Amino acid sequence: MNGIRLFFLRIYAVAFKEALHVRRDVQTMIMALVMPVVLVLLFGFGVSFDLDHLAIAVADQDHTPASRAVAHALETSSDLRLVGGLDSAADAEQAFHRGDAVGVLVVPRGFAAKLARGEPSDVQLLVAGSDGSTAIQVLAKAEAVIGASAARFAAPGASVSLPISVATYIRYNPEGRSALMIVPGLVAYILAIIAVLLTALAIAREWERGSMEQLFCTPVGRVEIVVGKLLPYLVLGVIAVLLVLAAGAWVFDVPFRGDLWTLAAAAVLFLIGMLGQGLVISVLARNQMIATQAGVLSSMLPSMLLSGFLFPVENLPTPLRIFSNLVPARHFIAALRGVLLRGNGFAELSGELLALAAFAATMLLIAALRFRRRLD
């Protein structure tokens, strides 16, 4: 079929020309290949949900071996950091105000005596609530440390331990490392922005320098332009995915437990979807500046807020949760976590793959339909 041969020939011509542009455009290469790796390293080191060394102060009013043991237990815990002793509970306010401590443990007079008698013995934990998530972590960690140390000082027969004890084990991420949570999210987030920008700029540039008019005067069809423009950036995007995952594996020990082909399929579908979104933007914007702004906003915000990258999707208000199904990053992050951490393959992730494929197809369709071959 000569028509089909010409179709692929013209796609090849567009793709090859675009690849030449990219090869000679250092800026694009850096944006596509270096930026994602740099950002993953920056975010990976910089952003951590693990709160180590939370500053805790102790107001010991008991001055007994037992009360000192509680303070010592806090000091030796890896999560908490003892920042000094206070004279009274009243000083806690000062410590919070200056930001010296996020928690103050008050051991009241008679603490050791009550313990020795086998009576319930209270300590008071004051927590600065100005940062909600920190406060919760301080509560949880201090409680665990104090509970463990108190048990050792309890009089024999005193009931300091609960009748039921729960042993927690976190599967797939037993150390609770943030990197394992963040890196898959980051991969999707960064690639979303970069993929959208790559194509948005590529087409807007043709409009701006007037070459689109010249292109329209050739028999090249809109599908051929759309597909031809996409291909080189898809290759660039796949390389970027590999680089970022390699950086995640080497630097942050992110495992790879699942099926490589499932991940490859998810990455390619995700990239086509985001590159397609860039095409749609550039078809509508025709101007590099507007295309950049629309590209960054439309990719960054949903990929950060509605994808499960920073906040669990389950916590979103219902309308946003429903809307988040349309955000490709959400499905790609789910697929990445599935493959990397849970060892999933096609069987478990077919829903995500389907959603990514649907988004990609929709974007390409809109781009091709809205891409008017005429100037008016």
Next chain:
Amino acid sequence: MTEHAIEVHGLSKHFGAFRAVDDVSFHVETGEIFGYLGANGAGKSTTIRMLCGLLGPTTGDATVAGHSVADDPLGVRRAIGYMSQKFSLYVDLTVEDNLAFFGGAYGLSGKHLRTRMDEVLTLVDLRDARTANTADLPGGIRQRVALANALLHAPRIVFLDEPTAGVDPASRRAFWRLIRRLANEGTTVFVTTHYMDEAEYCARIGLMVAGRLVALDTPSALKTLWVPGTMLAVHGAGLGPAARALDTLAGVHAVEPFGAGLHVRVGADLGDGAAVTRALLAAGASDVSVVVTEASLEDVFLAAVATPEGPAATAAGGAK
């Protein structure tokens, strides 16, 4: 063979209330150089874009190489070559890369593409510039590469929108040699320009004023029709204030400043210039010399812009 390369019937393009092109009809013969003249914004580029299938006409239609621009823009695109006013080439690619891309866009590949690239580069005399970066080439050479680009798929008709804008005179002349050669080999050339000296090279000229085609003929016929009578080139001192005396002199059609002197167009009975010289001297001018000169297309253009209703109005208005 009476089939015209281009036939235009009542072609209009409106942008809102603005009539960029207003009810234009004409035809272009196969193998001729057809010049399309007009001021900026007169509708030249809009007409070309409609003829290339880039803009849909508001009303009317045109047939280009046998394809209707309204119904079969794709057929039009395959048959024509187009050099747009704004863009000529991708400056970040080499000459060869540009040609290979546009060749591929027109469906050329492999050996055939390489042969055609050789042929067009030979035609524009740029075989040595193959691997040059387009960004490094001077404007005149870039335009020749762009022309080579438009000719790759051997179109029967080429549209050149202001091909020599911003190019030095020597390069312009070389470019027009190429255009004439193309026409001699049977390619129809539709070219817009606002250089009047270039328009003289065209077999026929269409003159656009504010969206309307006000004149269409060979350069010499246009001059006879729009600037009848004899054109006198007048030199001397104190011509400016004295020129007003000519307005009342019977037989004077038009007076235009031209360089340091005047161009005075007169009827046959004043053709020797004696009456004009006497009138100017009487009005205070000195050292007056008068020679008969030829009307230029610039004179035609000025006459047409001044009175787009037609040359009859000019003659009537000029004969006071």
